[in-house]
Amino acid sequence: MDEPSHDPRQDPASGWTLGAGGLPKSAWLVVSVIAIVLGLALLGIGYIGYGVLIVIVGLAAAVNLF
Secondary structure, rough: OOOOOOOOOHHHHHOOOOOOOOOOHHHHHHHHHHHHHHHHHHOOOOOHHHHHHHHHHHHHHHHHOO
């Protein structure tokens, strides 16, 4: 008889055990709001590069709300 494989690697189709689908939408909402507000605050005080980057990260996190 064949013994079960003890290979720790997973099939790529099985996905991660925790990912965008594993976090509640409220967590993504909190991350999105914090990042967007922080980015806008940085833009307000003149940190244009960092401000834009953090706003983009917040918008990317907001994608998980839909």
